[in-house]
Amino acid sequence: MQTAAPGWAEVHAWVGPERFFANGQGGFRVACPVAGSDLTGRFPAALEAWRGGGPRRIGCECGREHELDTLRYRPAAAFASAAVECVDPPDAELPEAVAAAVAACWPGLRQVLRRG
Numbered sequence: 001m002q003t004a005a006p007g008w009a010e011v012h013a014w015v016g017p018e019r020f021f022a023n024g025q026g027g028f029r030v031a032c033p034v035a036g037s038d039l040t041g042r043f044p045a046a047l048e049a050w051r052g053g054g055p056r057r058i059g060c061e062c063g064r065e066h067e068l069d070t071l072r073y074r075p076a077a078a079f080a081s082a083a084v085e086c087v088d089p090p091d092a093e094l095p096e097a098v099a100a101a102v103a104a105c106w107p108g109l110r111q112v113l114r115r116g
């Protein structure tokens, strides 16, 4: 489905198999949700293992295994089976009324900013 909104180049709605949404740029950081340990170096292998059919988990220096969707991502990232993609929006934030309407219809929505 594709639609347009005033001042926005494109808005796409997507529903499909769960996938990982991230900024796709340098500077991406991943940390343990318990101790804050840096997991950036080992995250790509864990993500690829999951994409290959493995568990969506990562071993951590804190001695635990964490579900990948519980990690701290900077900038924000998310696993999702549905998304709304806004291409070249005039502002990085949704207008307040739109954000409120989306949050009411879609609790747990996360905003992931990316370039490219």
Ligand SMILES: [Zn+2]
Residues within 6 Å of the ligand: 032, 033, 034, 035, 036, 037, 060, 061, 062, 063, 064, 066
């Ligand atoms: Zn940990």
